Structures are given as structure tokens and as C-alpha cells.
Amino acid sequence: MTHPAPRTEPAAPFTARHIGTSSAEQQQMLELLGYPDLDALMADAMPGAILHETAPDLPEAVGEAQVLAELRAMAAKNTVRTAMIGQGYYGVHTPAVIARNVLENPSWYTAYTPYQPEISQGRLEALLNFQTMVCDLTGLDIAGASMLDEATAVAEAMLLARRAVKGQADVFYVDADTFTQTKAVLATRAAAVGIELREVDPAAPPETLADAFGVLLSYPGASGRVLDRATVAHWERITSERGAQLVVAADLLALTLLEAPGSWGADIVAGTTQRFGVPMGFGGPHAGYLSVRTGLQRQLPGRLVGVSKDADGQVAYRLALQTREQHIRRQKATSNICTAQVLLAVMASMYAVYHGPDGLAQIARHAHTQARTLATRLRQAGAAVVHEQFFDTVCLHLPGQAGALHEAALAENVAVHVADENYVTLSCDETTTDEHLDRVLAAYTRLTGGAGGADPAEQRRWGLPEDQLRTTDYLTHPVFHRHRSETAMMRYLRHLAGKDYALDRGMIPLGSCTMKLNAATEMAAITWPELANIHPYAPAGDVTGYLELVDSLQTWLARLTGYAAVSVQPNAGSQGELAGLLAIRRYHEARGEQDRTVCVVPASAHGTNAASAVLAGLDVAIVATAENGDVDLADLRRVLAEHEGRIAAIMVTYPSTHGVYETGITELCELVHAAGGQVYIDGANLNALVGWSGPGDFGGDVSHLNLHKTFCIPHGGGGPGVGPVAVAEHLVPYLPGHPLDPARGPAEGAVSAAPYGSPSILPISWAYLRLMGTAGLRAATAAAVLSANYLARRLGDAYPVLYRGRNGLVAHECILDVRELTARTGITVDDVAKRLIDYGFHAPTMSFPVAGTLMVEPTESEDLAELDRFVEAMLAIHAEAQQVADGTWPADDNPLVNAPHTAAHAIGQWSHPYSREVAVHPVPAVVADKYWPPVRRVDGAYGDRNLMCSCPPVSAFAAE
Known part of the structure; x- marks a missing residue:
């Protein structure tokens, strides 16, 4: 066996790994544009008045091994304790099959927002699972495809409630037993738009709500308390009488044991899915959720996945009701949120798929049982346990000693939550063991001496309110039952990923969104x-x-x-x-x-x-x-x-x-x-x-x-x-x-x-x-500008570049005008976008900021071969459009208006005036590594007219 000769030159610096075009390729591109080097290009493109006088002062770039070593050193300075702090953040066991096949999988993490549904069916299905999970657990009809976190989800719920209530009411009642961070975000958002917040004890509700548009209840509360049915029924009655909205901030895991808020009158439910397998991560990211009753769906902020059909009548998923979105409604938008937490929502939904309803209930019962055990043992040691009815959080009254218990617990390597100088809460979760309870008890008895213990025979009955125990079914869809084995789960995740187009397949040349390399070294630390x-x-x-x-x-x-x-x-x-x-x-x-x-x-x-x-x-x-x-x-x-x-x-x-x-x-x-x-x-x-x-x-x-x-x-x-x-x-x-x-x-x-x-x-x-340092960052910026101008030059004759700056140059992206082509051939920007799928590309940004155009941003990560492949595809599509104009193909039956073409379509009955090869192998480069879209063109209007935003029944797929 022979071995290659050892390398005498140092390994390529990371900058060369990140930037796709080599020096030789850049020189070739510069020659086309008429520039000797990148500095000359940038000097002509950028106004001199905005250039840095001196380069930014960043540390000198180092290699990948050194970066990982520095990150390890910083991470080692953190102390990982048993966290019983709770307050919306809990320990979890992330199933390894989800961590490996979603969180660490570039097929999932390098994908873009599913604006092109034909090449996003995998993540759209995962998000539909998420919406179904949230709807089932909250007992409401419609749920979005995730929010940014719990506090912002509740703030959006407040604003939604205000929009839903006609009139001049500007008061929003807030449960005093709400997480501190949620109240803080509510205060920020309310003050900006003239909403008055009034805190209220939910156990002592007023008789009427004369001037309110909504009420927020926490279920369970920050102190752990769970409200009984009579209390929530009173709140439901007075909100209904006022015409106000009842908003509930609910723990989804608790809802496997507690009755769904929708069953007792909630209009809107919000919260987080963090404890569905997503680590705390010092605060995020986690997928918030927001669900609403029927009638509020058009007011729902953020993404909403719906069920529609494709050109063959097959079930297909898409983003529904997109006319609600900010880029269309602008100052009339109901929210400024233009994204979601898709990767985390996928993890949370797959956690539910992996465990199913029985598994989730078992995890919830474990957390609840551990909390009950902790309450009993602390009570026996003399502690004043505040609430008898709780899910996973025990509240202790320790006059003047809350801080002392916090310090005592730290000595036992446990962190607890100090609500104020007199109250401490301790939260249990799926990771809580008996040893953890022993350590809490040791901290308490060392602080107090354990005196004044109660007679075990006189123990209170800790637990959930009898009249609030769950009676409604949830997660009944087969998707939450059929993937129990590791093999089945792995294959399901691979099946979904295989339907999608992400950066691991090829370039995503989206203007305004910068789909660039996310190197593996950069990603490494997030799971430590x-x-x-x-x-x-x-x-x-x-x-x-x-x-x-x-x-x-x-x-x-x-x-x-x-x-x-x-x-x-x-x-x-x-x-x-x-x-x-x-x-x-x-x-x-x-x-x-x-x-x-x-x-x-x-x-x-x-x-x-x-x-x-x-x-x-x-x-x-x-x-x-x-x-x-x-x-x-x-x-x-x-x-x-x-x-x-x-x-x-x-x-x-x-x-x-x-x-x-x-x-x-x-x-x-x-x-x-x-x-x-x-x-x-x-x-x-x-x-x-x-x-x-x-x-x-x-x-x-x-x-x-x-x-x-x-x-x-x-x-x-x-x-x-x-x-x-x-x-x-x-x-x-x-x-x-x-x-x-x-x-x-x-x-x-x-x-x-x-x-x-x-x-x-x-x-x-x-x-x-x-990894990049100042020099590397400058090189990346220049490479991005070079690539954009290269595409503008190569494609400008076929697709006029709508706007150019100094010296006829663009910045990092360019807008290709398709309107003249449409006027001449009838081929629209949508047809071009969908036909690009047949050529193995994700479409550029369509009709933003100008209708009938494509905004193209190649980024610095793509090499010249990929840029040229894109040019070849765009020019070939232009030629195809000309064949429509020439009458070679009918206006209503040609490769562009029928795009994209699926494998099932290609091998089925064929009556089109163009060949199957033209349909699916339009250029030789496609043959070697063909991406097959799972569905044909999706009918968006049908999906909006027949809105369905949870998992369709299995019978819907019978025709496939």
C-alpha cells in the first residue's frame, strides 16, 4: 500500500475553506468584469465616503483546532449544576436519534424558510406535526409553526387579543403568578402601544371586567400553583360577558395531565416547547408556541403551515395565508415577526413523535411524582409548603431565609429559584432523580436543623386539582404512534430530510437572506x-x-x-x-x-x-x-x-x-x-x-x-x-x-x-x-460582491439587472427583471422559479422588493462551478421561454408552466409536447445527482380556501 507524500505546506487557512472561489477562479471572474484585483472592484463599487479609515480591530485569525480549544476553555469556566430553578426552563433528555439526525444534520439546519413548498415538504410535514401537537395539547383549533420564545409568544397573544376585541378597551389583566421574564416583555411591548397592564391574583378575580380587552392566566403559575376548575370557570365567564379574550400561558408537558385550556374556555394559549427535548442553553433558542380558537387564524402572527394539493391532486403542504405577512402588509401588519424557530420546532415535534402520548404522560408523571415526593419530605422536615395543588414546582415560605437556602443548595450542587427574600421555588423535570431530592433535603435540614417536622400520618395530599385532570385525548394521529423503534425514527427523519432542498444539496441564491456556509467547526460547541x-x-x-x-x-x-x-x-x-x-x-x-x-x-x-x-x-x-x-x-x-x-x-x-x-x-x-x-x-x-x-x-x-x-x-x-x-x-x-x-x-x-x-x-x-479575523472577513465580503457582479454580467443580457450602482456595479446581490420575458413569452417569475427546481436549484427571492423580478445573492461560499451551473440553468430557462414564444410549445403545456416535474409524473402517462428527458434532465449536470421534488406545483389558493393546519388523516394519502 502506498501513501501520499507528506504535505510540506501548512494546511489551508479557514478563510480558504469558507470562501468557495479560489484565487484562480476569482482572477477569471475579475477579468470578465475588467478589474485587476478585488481591491479595485471594491473601490469602484463602494462610495469612498463610507469606507473604514482603518480596518476593524479583531484578534488575528487562528485555525480550527485552536478555536475549538479556546471554546473548550471558556465552556470549562461554566459550572453545570442540577438546575431546579424552573421558571420556564427545565432539564431534558434529548433523544440521541433527534440530536444526531436533526440538530447536527445539515439537511435540516442549512435549509431555508419554506417559501418554495415543492422543495420543502419534509420540514413542512415536521411543522405540521408541531402544529398538531400544540393544537391537541392546548385544546384549540389552530396553532402556528412556532414563535420566538414564551415571553414574546405571550406578548403576541396580548396584541392579538387587543385586535380581536372591537372598541376602545386598553387594559390587559395579568396573572400576578406569571413568570418574571414574561411580565417584563409584556411591560416593554404594552408601554410602546398604549396598553395598561394590571396585575391580579387569579384566585381572587373581580366580578366584572368593565374596561379590559383580555386576561392572562398562568397554568401552572410561576410559583407552581395550579388553578382549579371553579376559578378558571369564573375567569371564562367574566371575559365572555365583557367580550374580552382569555389568554393562557400553559406548560405543554403539564397539559398531558391537566385538562386542555381550550376545554375550559381559553381563546388563546401560548408558551414554550423547550422541555420537549431542547436543552436549556442558557436561555435559547427554543420554539415558543401560540394557538387560537377558530375565528382568530387570520390574526395569528408568524408562520402557519396548511394542507393543500399539487397539480396532480396529491396532498401537499405549504405556508398558508401568506397575505398576512409583513412584506405584504407593512405598516398594517399585525406583527413584525417574519421568522419562526423551525429547527427547534422540528426537534420538539419529533420529541412528541418519538415518545408518543403515553411516553409524554409518563415523563410528566415522573416530574410530578418527584415534586410531590419533594414536598412531602420537606414538609416532614418542617418546611412550609405554600401550595397543595401543583404540577412540578414546590414553593416554600422561608421568612428572611430564601437566600440562605439558595446558598445551602449550591453547596449541594443544586440551583434553586429565589422568588424574593421569603420564598423559594424548586422545580422537577424529566432529569430529576432521587439523589437530587436527597441533596435538596440535605441543604434544607442543614439550614434549619430539620426541626418541627410534621407527622407523616397528617401529610397533606399534594397533587393536581381533581377537577382539572385531563379527560380529552391528544396526539391520536398515527404519526405519534408508528415511530417507536430507533430504526423507524431514524428512517422517518431521513425520509423527511430527503424531500427537502438545503445547502447540502446546492446553492440557495436568495437575495436578502444570505444563505452561506455554516461550517462544522462553528457548529461543534452548541451540544457541549x-x-x-x-x-x-x-x-x-x-x-x-x-x-x-x-x-x-x-x-x-x-x-x-x-x-x-x-x-x-x-x-x-x-x-x-x-x-x-x-x-x-x-x-x-x-x-x-x-x-x-x-x-x-x-x-x-x-x-x-x-x-x-x-x-x-x-x-x-x-x-x-x-x-x-x-x-x-x-x-x-x-x-x-x-x-x-x-x-x-x-x-x-x-x-x-x-x-x-x-x-x-x-x-x-x-x-x-x-x-x-x-x-x-x-x-x-x-x-x-x-x-x-x-x-x-x-x-x-x-x-x-x-x-x-x-x-x-x-x-x-x-x-x-x-x-x-x-x-x-x-x-x-x-x-x-x-x-x-x-x-x-x-x-x-x-x-x-x-x-x-x-x-x-x-x-x-x-x-x-x-476563524476569519479582519482580513478573512474583508476577503469574504469582497468575494460575495465579486460573485454577485459576475452573475449580473453573465445573466444581464437575458435578464436585465434592474438596478446598478456606481460604475454599473451591484453590491452583494442583484435583481433580475423577468417582466419583459413575461410580456414577450407569457412565462412568469413563478414559472422560472419552479423550473429551476428541475435544474437542481432553489429559486432566488421572488417578486421582492419588485414584483415580477428575482433577487439573486450567491454569497461568498459558492465556487465558480456552482455559479456557472446556475448561469447555465437560467440561460437554458430563458431559451425554453423563447420556444414558448416561438410556438414550439403551447403556452399552457410546456416545461415551465408544468414545472416542477416529479418522478411519478415522469414515469406516468405522458402526453406533453416535450420529452420526459427535457422535463427532468434538461442539462447533463442534472443527470448525475438528480434532486426529485416530492410534489408538483402546489395550489396555494386551494389551501387558503380549504384551510387545514393539522395533520391530515391517513386516508388523504390513499391515492399516493
């Missing part, structure tokens, strides 16, 4: 126990490694963007937008300028901009787009003058949503500042700036960043995302705070449930920056 098994409210001394990681990442992001400080608390780009606008509002209010309530938004902006402004309590004023695609500065002057003295901010994306480095950006900033406003620069397109320019350096006051775009956190099929907010020095005091921040102490302004949002995935971006 020292990071995964940390409670978000663990003592500060236990999380020094996490805090070090967060602080260094925030510092690097601030340097890259030219801002003074960054907060990673917002757990989605939409929440980063909201946090930034709320900071601006608070800044104006602190200066006595409460009248500054107008937010200027360009007509071309992403829809969440306008929606976020409304949710921040601002009025939206639209500024026009100039003929060249830039913000119309003349119209901006008109808008600023029209609202003189009232301008709070402008929200502008840079580079623009049209994929151009606008030359007037510095003048725009100066105009808004002169009008007394702040400049919010949306960071969605930061991938075209990193290392070369920062929004804080050319006039921005605040930006949000998309770590799931520019900084390599995967999209996960539509989440998780992280949307840190970065601000200039004068806005630092107004960054989001949190009442339970273990390091910085309590503060106002929370926008997410956890102090640091979704920290368990921050190691991904940390590793990316550490």
Missing part, C-alpha cells in the same frame, strides 16, 4: 454539556465562560459595525429592529421630545421595518424611491419638512434592498440628523460591508445585525435567528435590559425571555469571527 445544560438564571459565578463569550462577541460586533455597544438579547432580526426603535423612543423621551413619533421608511424597505415601527408606537411616513432605485432625497426633504419637529427616525437598509451601494447615504444621514431624528440602518445586507465599512461610521445611530445571515448561524428552515442591536454611545443606556440578568442585575426594556436571547448558538458566530 457545559453550554447546553446551563439555566439562563444560573448564578453569575456559574456562567463566567458564557459571559466571557458573550462579552467578546458583542465587542467584536461593535468594532465591525462602528458602534459603541451591542446587545445580543433580541432573538430574531425583527426583535432587533424593535429593540433599536424602542431605544430611539426612550432616548427622545429622556430629552423631553415625546412628540417625535414619526418613523420614515423607504418604499423599498423590508416589510418588517414598517411593522416594527408601528409596534414601537411610531407613525410611519413613506419616502419614495428614485428612478435609479435609491431613496429619493428630494422626497425625503419633503417628508422631513412635512413632519418637522416630529421626526423620530428613518429606517434604511444599506446596501439598499435593491442590491446597490447608494451614494447618497451620508447625505441622507445628515438630513435626518438635521431634522432631529435618529438613523436606523437595517443590517440585513451587512454581508456586503463587513470589514470594509460599518454603519456606525457613516452616520448610523442604531442597527440590528442578522447573525443567521452575515455571521453564519444557520437558517434552520426558518429559524433560529439572532438579531443583536448595535448602538452609538448616546443610545447605550437604552439597550434592552432584563429583570433576571445574572451578571448585570435587573433592568427594564426586555424584548426576549432570556437575558442573552439565544446564547447557545452564539458560539457559531464567535467561532466564525475567530
Whole structure:
């Protein structure tokens, strides 16, 4: 056996692994564009006024082994204890088959939001399982495809309740026994839109609700208490009499034993699915949930998966009621949420599939039994157990000694929750063992001496209210019963993944969304126990490694963007937008300028901009787009003058949503500042700036960043995302705070449930920056700009590039205009998008920001061969469209209008005027590695007319 000669040169640096195009390929591309090097290209593309004077100061790049060693060292500084803190976060056993085949599988984590349903049937089915699970457990009719976390889900439920109630009521009653973080986010969101919150003891309800639009009950409460049927029935009666909405924050695991809120009158139920197999991760990410009664489905924020049919009449899934979404409704949107927590929702749904209803109930009974045992033993030792009726959480009354018990428990390696100086709660979960209970008892008896024990014969009956025990069935669909063995579960997950198109198959050239490489090294740390098994409210001394990681990442992001400080608390780009606008509002209010309530938004902006402004309590004023695609500065002057003295901010994306480095950006900033406003620069397109320019350096006051775009956190099929907010020095005091921040102490302004949002995935971006360094980041940005301009040049003759910037160049993306082709041939942008599937590609972004166009963003991760493969496909589709125009193929029967073609269609009866080979093997490159879509073109209108948002019966598939 011969061995290759040893390498004498060092291994390729990570930058060369991340950037798809080699130096030789880049030179070939540059020659086509007429540039000697990348520096010359960037100098011509970017306005000189926005370039960094000096490169951002990041640590020098190191190799993959060194990065993992540094992450290990930080993780080792964390202390993993038995967490009995509860408060919405619990220990879990993630089934290994789910961890390996979903969380660690690029087929799942590199997928995009399922806007193209034909190539997203796997994750859509998984999300339909999620919706069915939530509907069954909550007892309501419709559930969304996940929310960002529990606190934001409850806040969205509050806003939904207000929309549902006609009239002028602006009071929302809040159960005093609600999680602290939920009350904090409610306070932030309510204050911005003029809602008055009133805390109330749910066990002492008022007789009427004269001025309320809704009520929130917690089930169970933060203290562990479970309300009995008579109490909740009273709340249901008085909300119904008022015409108000009854909102319930419910623990899904508890609902396997407790009666579904929908059965006793709830209109809306919200919460988290964290304890369905998703580790605590210092706070996230986790999939929140939101379910509603029939009649509220069109008010439901976020994603909603529905059942429809394809061109052959077969069952097919799609995102339903998409006209509700922000990019269409803008300032009339009901929510600014434009994403979900798909990867975590898939994990949670598969946890239910894996365990089934009996398994989930067994896990719930274990947690409940352990809590009852703990209550009994503590009572025998003399403890004052506050509630007799609870699920998994025991509340102790310890006058003046709550902190002392906390310290005693830490000595036993157990963390408990100190509600205040007099009360402690202890929560049990599926990981709680008898040894853990022994340690709690040891801590208590060491503190108190165990004196005053009760007679065991006089023990109270701890448990759940008899009249609230579950009687309704749940998870009856076969999907929750047929995958019990490891083999069956593995094959089911593989079956679903095989239906989808993700980055592990090929390029996803989506403009505005930056589908780039998520390297395996960057992903490695998220499952380490020292990071995964940390409670978000663990003592500060236990999380020094996490805090070090967060602080260094925030510092690097601030340097890259030219801002003074960054907060990673917002757990989605939409929440980063909201946090930034709320900071601006608070800044104006602190200066006595409460009248500054107008937010200027360009007509071309992403829809969440306008929606976020409304949710921040601002009025939206639209500024026009100039003929060249830039913000119309003349119209901006008109808008600023029209609202003189009232301008709070402008929200502008840079580079623009049209994929151009606008030359007037510095003048725009100066105009808004002169009008007394702040400049919010949306960071969605930061991938075209990193290392070369920062929004804080050319006039921005605040930006949000998309770590799931520019900084390599995967999209996960539509989440998780992280949307840190970065601000200039004068806005630092107004960054989001949190009442339970273990390091910085309590503060106002929370926008997410956890102090640091979704920290368990921050190691991904940390590793990316550490691997790349400033030079690598600059190279990545330039490579992305080069690839976009290469495609623009290669495709521009067939598909005119709608907008170009300086010297005829684009930024990191370009808009291809299909409208002339449509007018000449009848082939629409939808036809082009669906035909690309037959060529083995995910379509670019369709009809945003301009109808009838495709926005293409190749990213720096793709090599020249993949770029050329895309060019070949697009030019071939253009030629096919010409054959329709020439009459070779009929307008209603050709490869484009019939696309995509499934295997079943290809081998079935064939009567089309083109061959099967043209249908499924249009170019030779497809033959070797064919992706077969599982369904033909999905009928979206049918799905909306016949709305079904839970698992269809097995009989629906009989024809397949």
C-alpha cells in the first residue's frame, strides 16, 4: 500500500475553506468584469465616503483546532449544576436519534424558510406535526409553526387579543403568578402601544371586567400553583360577558395531565416547547408556541403551515395565508415577526413523535411524582409548603431565609429559584432523580436543623386539582404512534430530510437572506454539556465562560459595525429592529421630545421595518424611491419638512434592498440628523460591508445585525435567528435590559425571555469571527460582491439587472427583471422559479422588493462551478421561454408552466409536447445527482380556501 507524500505546506487557512472561489477562479471572474484585483472592484463599487479609515480591530485569525480549544476553555469556566430553578426552563433528555439526525444534520439546519413548498415538504410535514401537537395539547383549533420564545409568544397573544376585541378597551389583566421574564416583555411591548397592564391574583378575580380587552392566566403559575376548575370557570365567564379574550400561558408537558385550556374556555394559549427535548442553553433558542380558537387564524402572527394539493391532486403542504405577512402588509401588519424557530420546532415535534402520548404522560408523571415526593419530605422536615395543588414546582415560605437556602443548595450542587427574600421555588423535570431530592433535603435540614417536622400520618395530599385532570385525548394521529423503534425514527427523519432542498444539496441564491456556509467547526460547541445544560438564571459565578463569550462577541460586533455597544438579547432580526426603535423612543423621551413619533421608511424597505415601527408606537411616513432605485432625497426633504419637529427616525437598509451601494447615504444621514431624528440602518445586507465599512461610521445611530445571515448561524428552515442591536454611545443606556440578568442585575426594556436571547448558538458566530479575523472577513465580503457582479454580467443580457450602482456595479446581490420575458413569452417569475427546481436549484427571492423580478445573492461560499451551473440553468430557462414564444410549445403545456416535474409524473402517462428527458434532465449536470421534488406545483389558493393546519388523516394519502 502506498501513501501520499507528506504535505510540506501548512494546511489551508479557514478563510480558504469558507470562501468557495479560489484565487484562480476569482482572477477569471475579475477579468470578465475588467478589474485587476478585488481591491479595485471594491473601490469602484463602494462610495469612498463610507469606507473604514482603518480596518476593524479583531484578534488575528487562528485555525480550527485552536478555536475549538479556546471554546473548550471558556465552556470549562461554566459550572453545570442540577438546575431546579424552573421558571420556564427545565432539564431534558434529548433523544440521541433527534440530536444526531436533526440538530447536527445539515439537511435540516442549512435549509431555508419554506417559501418554495415543492422543495420543502419534509420540514413542512415536521411543522405540521408541531402544529398538531400544540393544537391537541392546548385544546384549540389552530396553532402556528412556532414563535420566538414564551415571553414574546405571550406578548403576541396580548396584541392579538387587543385586535380581536372591537372598541376602545386598553387594559390587559395579568396573572400576578406569571413568570418574571414574561411580565417584563409584556411591560416593554404594552408601554410602546398604549396598553395598561394590571396585575391580579387569579384566585381572587373581580366580578366584572368593565374596561379590559383580555386576561392572562398562568397554568401552572410561576410559583407552581395550579388553578382549579371553579376559578378558571369564573375567569371564562367574566371575559365572555365583557367580550374580552382569555389568554393562557400553559406548560405543554403539564397539559398531558391537566385538562386542555381550550376545554375550559381559553381563546388563546401560548408558551414554550423547550422541555420537549431542547436543552436549556442558557436561555435559547427554543420554539415558543401560540394557538387560537377558530375565528382568530387570520390574526395569528408568524408562520402557519396548511394542507393543500399539487397539480396532480396529491396532498401537499405549504405556508398558508401568506397575505398576512409583513412584506405584504407593512405598516398594517399585525406583527413584525417574519421568522419562526423551525429547527427547534422540528426537534420538539419529533420529541412528541418519538415518545408518543403515553411516553409524554409518563415523563410528566415522573416530574410530578418527584415534586410531590419533594414536598412531602420537606414538609416532614418542617418546611412550609405554600401550595397543595401543583404540577412540578414546590414553593416554600422561608421568612428572611430564601437566600440562605439558595446558598445551602449550591453547596449541594443544586440551583434553586429565589422568588424574593421569603420564598423559594424548586422545580422537577424529566432529569430529576432521587439523589437530587436527597441533596435538596440535605441543604434544607442543614439550614434549619430539620426541626418541627410534621407527622407523616397528617401529610397533606399534594397533587393536581381533581377537577382539572385531563379527560380529552391528544396526539391520536398515527404519526405519534408508528415511530417507536430507533430504526423507524431514524428512517422517518431521513425520509423527511430527503424531500427537502438545503445547502447540502446546492446553492440557495436568495437575495436578502444570505444563505452561506455554516461550517462544522462553528457548529461543534452548541451540544457541549457545559453550554447546553446551563439555566439562563444560573448564578453569575456559574456562567463566567458564557459571559466571557458573550462579552467578546458583542465587542467584536461593535468594532465591525462602528458602534459603541451591542446587545445580543433580541432573538430574531425583527426583535432587533424593535429593540433599536424602542431605544430611539426612550432616548427622545429622556430629552423631553415625546412628540417625535414619526418613523420614515423607504418604499423599498423590508416589510418588517414598517411593522416594527408601528409596534414601537411610531407613525410611519413613506419616502419614495428614485428612478435609479435609491431613496429619493428630494422626497425625503419633503417628508422631513412635512413632519418637522416630529421626526423620530428613518429606517434604511444599506446596501439598499435593491442590491446597490447608494451614494447618497451620508447625505441622507445628515438630513435626518438635521431634522432631529435618529438613523436606523437595517443590517440585513451587512454581508456586503463587513470589514470594509460599518454603519456606525457613516452616520448610523442604531442597527440590528442578522447573525443567521452575515455571521453564519444557520437558517434552520426558518429559524433560529439572532438579531443583536448595535448602538452609538448616546443610545447605550437604552439597550434592552432584563429583570433576571445574572451578571448585570435587573433592568427594564426586555424584548426576549432570556437575558442573552439565544446564547447557545452564539458560539457559531464567535467561532466564525475567530476563524476569519479582519482580513478573512474583508476577503469574504469582497468575494460575495465579486460573485454577485459576475452573475449580473453573465445573466444581464437575458435578464436585465434592474438596478446598478456606481460604475454599473451591484453590491452583494442583484435583481433580475423577468417582466419583459413575461410580456414577450407569457412565462412568469413563478414559472422560472419552479423550473429551476428541475435544474437542481432553489429559486432566488421572488417578486421582492419588485414584483415580477428575482433577487439573486450567491454569497461568498459558492465556487465558480456552482455559479456557472446556475448561469447555465437560467440561460437554458430563458431559451425554453423563447420556444414558448416561438410556438414550439403551447403556452399552457410546456416545461415551465408544468414545472416542477416529479418522478411519478415522469414515469406516468405522458402526453406533453416535450420529452420526459427535457422535463427532468434538461442539462447533463442534472443527470448525475438528480434532486426529485416530492410534489408538483402546489395550489396555494386551494389551501387558503380549504384551510387545514393539522395533520391530515391517513386516508388523504390513499391515492399516493
